[in-house]
Each structure stands twice: as structure tokens, then as C-alpha cells.
Amino acid sequence: MPDMTTGQALNNALSLILEQNPTAFIAGEDIGIYGGAFGVTEGLLAQFGEERIKDTPISEDVIAGLAVGASMTGGKPIVEMQFSDFIVNAMDPIVNQAAKLHFMYGGSVNVPIIVRGASGAGTGAAAQHSQSLESWFCHVPGLKVVTPSNPQNAYDLLLHSFTDPNPIIFMEHKLIYKIKDYVELNDIPKESSMLGKANIVSEGKDITIVSYSNMVNISKEAIVAKELQDYSIELIDLQTVSPIDYDTIKTSLKKTKKLLVCQEAPSNSSVGTTVISKIVESELFNELEIAPKLISGLHSPMPSAKHLELNVIPQVEDITNAVKSML
Amino acid sequence: MTLSTTTQLELHRMMMLIRLFEEALEEMFSRGLLHGTMHLSIGQEATAAGACLALQKDDLITSTHRGHGHCLAKGAEPYKMFAELLGREDGYCRGRGGSMHIADLSNGNLGANGIVAGSLTISVGAALSFQMQKKDNIILCFFGDGAVNEGSFHEALNLASLWSLPVLFLCENNQYGMSMATDKAVAGDSIASRGNSYGIESIQIDGNDVEGVYENVLNFKNKILSSGGPKFIEAVTYRYRGHSKSDRNLYRTSDEIEYWKEEKDPIKRYIGKLIESGISEDQLKDIDTDIKDLIRKSVKQALDSPLSPITNLEEDSYA
Numbered sequence: 001m002p003d004m005t006t007g008q009a010l011n012n013a014l015s016l017i018l019e020q021n022p023t024a025f026i027a028g029e030d031i032g033i034y035g036g037a038f039g040v041t042e043g044l045l046a047q048f049g050e051e052r053i054k055d056t057p058i059s060e061d062v063i064a065g066l067a068v069g070a071s072m073t074g075g076k077p078i079v080e081m082q083f084s085d086f087i088v089n090a091m092d093p094i095v096n097q098a099a100k101l102h103f104m105y106g107g108s109v110n111v112p113i114i115v116r117g118a119s120g121a122g123t124g125a126a127a128q129h130s131q132s133l134e135s136w137f138c139h140v141p142g143l144k145v146v147t148p149s150n151p152q153n154a155y156d157l158l159l160h161s162f163t164d165p166n167p168i169i170f171m172e173h174k175l176i177y178k179i180k181d182y183v184e185l186n187d188i189p190k191e192s193s194m195l196g197k198a199n200i201v202s203e204g205k206d207i208t209i210v211s212y213s214n215m216v217n218i219s220k221e222a223i224v225a226k227e228l229q230d231y232s233i234e235l236i237d238l239q240t241v242s243p244i245d246y247d248t249i250k251t252s253l254k255k256t257k258k259l260l261v262c263q264e265a266p267s268n269s270s271v272g273t274t275v276i277s278k279i280v281e282s283e284l285f286n287e288l289e290i291a292p293k294l295i296s297g298l299h300s301p302m303p304s305a306k307h308l309e310l311n312v313i314p315q316v317e318d319i320t321n322a323v324k325s326m327l
Numbered sequence: 328m329t330l331s332t333t334t335q336l337e338l339h340r341m342m343m344l345i346r347l348f349e350e351a352l353e354e355m356f357s358r359g360l361l362h363g364t365m366h367l368s369i370g371q372e373a374t375a376a377g378a379c380l381a382l383q384k385d386d387l388i389t390s391t392h393r394g395h396g397h398c399l400a401k402g403a404e405p406y407k408m409f410a411e412l413l414g415r416e417d418g419y420c421r422g423r424g425g426s427m428h429i430a431d432l433s434n435g436n437l438g439a440n441g442i443v444a445g446s447l448t449i450s451v452g453a454a455l456s457f458q459m460q461k462k463d464n465i466i467l468c469f470f471g472d473g474a475v476n477e478g479s480f481h482e483a484l485n486l487a488s489l490w491s492l493p494v495l496f497l498c499e500n501n502q503y504g505m506s507m508a509t510d511k512a513v514a515g516d517s518i519a520s521r522g523n524s525y526g527i528e529s530i531q532i533d534g535n536d537v538e539g540v541y542e543n544v545l546n547f548k549n550k551i552l553s554s555g556g557p558k559f560i561e562a563v564t565y566r567y568r569g570h571s572k573s574d575r576n577l578y579r580t581s582d583e584i585e586y587w588k589e590e591k592d593p594i595k596r597y598i599g600k601l602i603e604s605g606i607s608e609d610q611l612k613d614i615d616t617d618i619k620d621l622i623r624k625s626v627k628q629a630l631d632s633p634l635s636p637i638t639n640l641e642e643d644s645y646a
Contacts, residue, residue, distance in 0.1 A: 025459065051459065057489070062482035065448020066455055072437055073387070073456035092479065096442050097449060103644045105430035105438055106420030110646040141644040165646035 006148070007177040009155040010040045010116075012185055014078065017162050018048050020188060021076055024162070027054040027063055028080030028116075037082045038118050038177050064090035067113040068097045068167075076162070077113050083129045084117030084171055098167035099142030110165045114158070120173035120214055120264055121313050127301035130309075132213070132265035137169045138242040138274070144195050145169045145242040149216040151181045153239055157194055164192035173214035173264075198245035200252070204232035206327055207258040210249055210275055212238040215262045215314065222319035231327055241271045246278055253284050258326050259292035264313055267296040295322055328542050334380070335601060338537045340614050341376035342594050344621075345396040348405055351622050352395070352412065352426075356572065360630070361412055365426040366393040370535075370567040373593035374499050375400045377540025378467060378562075381548060387435045387453055387466040389446035391499075392427045393566070394439030397469050402434035405621060409629035422635035423643070437466075443504075444470060444477035447496070451483045454492035454557075465493045465551050467544070473504030475518050484525040487557040495547050496522065496559045499534060505570040506578040522559025534562030535593040538600075565591065 004012070017024050026041060032055035035042030045053040056063050060081060067077035081087045087094065098111045121130035137145045144166050148154035154176065161168040201216060202223060211219045216237040223233045234252050238244060253259055259279055261272040272294040279285070279292060298312045330338075349367045356365065368375065375396030379388065382401070390397040398408060403419065411418030412426050419429045430438030437453060440446040450468035457464050474480050475498060487494050498518050502509050515521070522529030528550070532543050540562060547558035565587040569576055576584070598611060 023459075054490075057482075057485060059482040059486060061479045062448045062451055062486045065479060065483070066452035066486070069389075069437070069449035069452020069454070070456050070459075071452070072449070073453045074460065075452070075456045077452070089478075092442055092445060093448055097440075097445060101430075101438065102646050103640075104420060104424045104428045105432075106418070106423050107643065107646075108420070108430055108432050109438070112646075141641070144645075 003180050003182050004151055005178055005180045006151040006154045006172070007039050009151040009183045010158055010172065011042060011044070013155045013158040014041065014044060015047065016188060017078070017159070018044065018052060023074055024076040024078065025052040025054060026078050026080065027056050027066065029056055029058055029082045031055060031080050036080060038174065041080070060086050060089035061093060064093035064115060065097065067115065068093050068101070068111055071111050071113045072101070072109050078162070079113065079115055081115060081117035084119040084133055085128050085131050087115065087117055087133065094137070094143070094167070094169070095140050099140045103142060111167045112165045114161050114168045114170050116170045116172060118174050119171040120175060121302045121309055122175045124304060124306060124309060126304040130302035132263070132297070134169070134171050134241050135265060135270045138271060143167055143169055143242060144240060145171065146195060146240050147171050147213040148239065149176060149213055149237050150179055151183045153199065153237070155183050156186060157239060159186065159188045160192045160194035163189050164195055171213065175214045176217070179217070195240045196243040196245055197239065198248040199237045199239055200248065201235040201237050202233065204234035205255055206232045207260060207323060208234045208236060208249065208252040208256045209260045209262060209319070210236045210238065211262040212241055212271065213264065215264050218314065218316055219262050219319055221316045222323065225316060225320050227320045228323055231323065233323065244275060249275065249279065250282065250284055253279065254287065257287055257289040259288065260295065260322055260326060261292065262295045262314060262319055264297050266299045267294055268299060270296060272296055290326055293322055293326060295319060330538060330541070332606065336606070336610070336614065338376055338380060338541060339597055339601060339611065340618065341380060341400050342372040342537060342597065343615060344405070344618050345372040345375060345399050346594060347618050347622050348399060348408070349395055351626055355626070362414065363425055364571040364573065365412070366571050367568040368393045368396040368566065370587060370592065371499060371501055371564045372396055373537035373597070374497070374534040374540055374562045374564055377537040378497055378544045381541050381544035382467060383464070384435055386464045387437055389437045389450045389453070389466065389468050390439040391446065391469050391471055392439065392441050393471065394429065394469070395426070398429050398431060398436055398439065401431065401436045403429070403431045403436065406625040406628050409625050410632055413629050414635055415629055415632045416635045417632050418635070444474035444479045446470065447474065447483035448479050450494050451487050451492060454487065454494040455490070457493050458490070463552055465495055465548050467495045467497055469497050469499060471504065472498060472500040472502065472509045472513065472518060473507070474498070475521060476512060484522065484527060484557070488525045488527050491556040493551045493555065494557045495544065495551060496557060497544070498561045500561050500563050501566045503566070503570070503578065508578070517561060519559060519561040527557050527559045529559035529561070531561040531563065534564035535591050535596065537593055537597050
């Protein structure tokens, strides 16, 4: 199997899902002939037809709402928010409906939907097309929030999300679409086992870096940078930010006793603050040798100009500096 | 259309069941037996009864915060509804939903929704399932006049029309969105005309004429099944009670409420019609007695049944 980009890996996963599940369908803006704004659904219209590759008007509310209704009646919808920023137009069907119906209706119904969206900054798309809104959804019981970082885990996480009986918010950072790597084209799993499981990207004993989405890739660059060559750094990719795999984080911290969290999103009420608070509240508090640290995006809308955008998003040297200051 | 006596009596029975069910709830509320608020549809029974009795069991509905009537008319058991409102394990949602969120999948009720217009886009998705699965069914989506000013209303109508989905949009215009009078909230012509603007055949009907509701829903249902595409009904009706239990009725006059109760009450009107057509008062009394008996027994059974146990609610949040 040749190397492929994350976009191609996601495309392969979608194709496999549609091929093997006649009730699965995709709906969203420009996902048909256009192939999706980031090319993820390219070729699917030709392969599966308009019945199952459903181009919609620019109507995020009904895109998400139809997914809820279809999933309650035997359908397996995967819908796309062209930029995840647009998901704010679909908050009611996601937050008040999808997340709650299983609980609210006493377990009598499931809402197995996947809402995919392109997230994150770095492309000069400015304030309304660059956000990392994942933590909004972590706050809502009933949702699972998935944040792949590379072609292989994007492929696998999408298949596991499809198998999961819950509503899934699937945030694809725009900068991972073009990352190319070898992808093992695994089968669709019988049971979803990957959600809520972190991945240890590299093992180490001096410090634990917890990250997710594209910031995992920035952290990887930092780890191999010359400044940090003398240190042994454990890098954990959360892969899903709701639920969070605290077991893996704790096991790592028992060894390293130092926690650095790296995320692109601003820090207020975020994944990173949650991870740190949970660790500080836990039995590990007394074992930590130094206060945990969070590297995050600035509390600012994303500016358009490149130099300003880079100023908002954490960079490799922010991570190397933080690690050095903690060791 | 001439309805059979059986259908006529069923329409009457269902309206009475809804009214007596909700009157029993009021009584339980005043005795302090119910936790939380509720939204009563007393005065609007003809819409729920007429619409749901025109559907088959495997046709679906979505319902609103004022949904007890829809739920009963689609076939729910009063016992399980009382149990739900009382937080019992036997309740339709095991006490997690309460008055505003009863779903009864076994009878095709996809659930009552506490978000105004929240069910419109859901009904579009369910209709899409019917279309994709090539089923000869429709979904009837209930919503109130307040919903027609939400963005999701417009997105749902537009898409349902574009994709020719088998959904019957039924707006119960009870003339107030909480305290906001419809004529102060809805620009343009009638609510029904909004359906027309999306290329959806739409009519405004008397929502307190139970046979008229039944016939129009049946007619539209048949049209949807034969030629595809959504339809839209605006049923004009009136609620006698406040929006919820905290309402002091400051936005309307008692004369107005009395007028609707005296002149337009759907049950009173229908009893008059049934007696005119030869049905005896004794027959109707027997029906009332049976319903009162059912309500009494159901309330007692629900009160005697066990509370929903406190389980791990965090786990219950996920399937």
C-alpha cells in the first residue's frame, strides 16, 4: 500500500464505510461534484451516487438535524461541516438533540452520527475559518470528540467512530490533511475500541507532553529538535478529547513526574486546563516534581496576516523553551 | 368525506382522553405530586387527535413541549406517561425526560422536544430515512406558531421541498408563543403562506374541528405517498391554560379565553355534532366513564410503582 495523505486516508475510510454499510450516507456542503472543500469526499459521488452522497444547501442547522433524525430511524449519517467554525450554526441539533436524546428518552433511542469538520489555524483563513472549538463539545455529556493527528489514526478513528453508537464530533485539523505517511487500510472494527484511548507517540522518562490534533506534530518536531536531544520525552496523543484517557496520562506521569500540555486552542475552559485540573486533583499531585504547564493559543481571534497568526499559535520553540524550563 | 361511526367515536374518545389526562395532571400538580412544570394542551385536543388518528402505527411523529396530546393520540399508554411524570422506572423515559420529553418509539413517536422548532430538522432526517428505505410512510412534524420564526424552520422546509421528502409539517397555531401574540411575531401573510413560499402545498384549517383535521391530514398523507414531497398544514387553535404553570395570563383577556371555551371548544362542538348525527348521549357517557376509570387506575398504578433507581447517570449519557 502506497503512502497517502490524511485526506486520502479519510477518503478511503469513508469509501469503505459506504461500501460495507448500505444505510450509511454522507451529507454536507459541496461534498459531491466538488469533492469537499478539502477534497476528503473526492470521487465518492461517482462511486456511490446522489442517493448516498448528498450535496446540501448552505444550511448547517438542517444538515446536523437531518443526521439526528436519520440516525434515529435506521440511517448511518456522516455529515460534514465545511469549516468546523460553521458548526455554531448547528449547535441545537448537536448539543440539545444529538447529545441528549439517548439519555432524555430513557435509553430507548441511539443517535449514531458523525459530524466531521475542518478545524484549526495555519492557513491564513482568519478568525471565522481557523478555530479549534473542540472543547465546546467536551463540555456536553453524550458527545464524543475525536481529534486525529495523522493519516493512520485519522483512518482508524473514523472507522471506530462509525462503529460507536454515540454522536461523534470529528475534528480534522486542516494542516494534517496534507501529511503523507504509510497507512494500513484496516477493516471496519466489530466494536469501537479506540475512542477514549490515547496513543504513546514516543516513550520517555524525563517529562510527559500531552497533546492532540496537529499540536502533536508540532510537539514531535520539538522533541527531535537539537535543544532537546539530551532529554527523554514521552509524547502522548490523546486522539479523543472526550472521553480523555487519564489512565495512560497517569501511568506516564508516575514515571516522569512532570506534565506539559500543548494545544492550539486558547486555554480558558479548554482540554488542557481540564487535563491539568484532573491530574492536580488526583493522587498524583504529591508525586509531581513541578507545577504542570499548559502551552496554548493566545486568547485572541485568529488574525489573517501570517506573522500575526504564527504569534497566536504555539510554535516549536514555545515547546522547547517550556520543556527546558521544566527540566 | 363521511366518517364511520367507529372513527367518529374514536376521535371523540381520544379528545376526551387527552383532556381528562391533562386535567388529572393539573390536579396532581396542585397536590404537589409533580416535580417541575408542564405545558398543557387543553383546548387544542382536536389537532392532536384528528392528526394522529389519520396515521398508521408505523408512520412517525415528532412532538413539542406541549406534547401530551400527540403522545396519547399516537397510542401511548396513560399509565407509562403518568409514571414518566412521576419519575418512575416504568415511565417511557425512566424519569429522565418528564413532561416535556416523552418519546414512545413503539408507537412511532420520535419524541417531544423542549427546543422550539427543535424537531423540524429531525423530522426531515426521519423522512429521508423513509425515502432511502423506500417505505410507504410519512412523518408528521408537530410544531407551534413560535417555531416559524426560528431559522431551523426555514432550513427544514427548504430541504424537505428540494428533496421531496415525505413529511407533513403541522403547525398548531394556538395564537401565542408564550406571551407573544402571533400577529406581533409573524411577518407577512398567514403561517401557511410560508409553506407555499418553499413550493410546498399548504393550507390553513380550523384546528378545533376534529373531523376537518382528520380529513385534511389523511388527504395530505395520501398525496405525499402518491406524488411525493412535503405538505404543510396550519391548524388554528387556542390554549386555555397558561404557557406553563407560572403563567399569569397578563397578555390576553379572560373574555377572550371564555369566548374560545364557550364558542369554539373542540370537544363541546363535536359532541353537538355527534348527537345531531344520531349518536346517543348514553353512548358518549359510557365513553367518558371508561376514560375516567382508565385515568383513575393509571394514576394509582403509577403512584404505586417504584421510583426510577439512582443508577450511574454519567454512564446512562452514552449508548
